[in-house]
Amino acid sequence: METRGKGDNFIRIASSRIANWVRNKLSGEQISDAGCTYRAFKRECMGNLKFFKGMHRFLPTLFKMEGFTVTEIPLRNNPRFAVQSHYGVWNRLFASFYDLLAVRWMKKRMVRYQIAERSN
16 A cells, blocks of 8 residues: 655655565554555544654554554555655654654553543
8 A cells, every 4th residue: 555656756665665664563563654644543543542743653553552443445646746745764764763662662561451430
């Protein structure tokens, strides 16, 4: 489901594939393109989500950590003709890697419990 294609240069395509491979290896996931921001999810998925900058890259993993199912569907990409992307290799490399380590840590340290009853 890689959403990179015509209009993106070799560096952008290669860095995206490498980033997805590293993200999947370190997080134990099999998400084909975690950087794709076309997403649909149920409202209840947001209930216990932990918010942080850059979390959009890890939404599938965060949803799975909360017990939800993630399904990918094929997406057709339109070529980029006029607009330049500011989404580069170097401006996201270190921040996303630190976030990945944090998500991996959370996944390993997560304690699963359910509250039977809440009092107000």
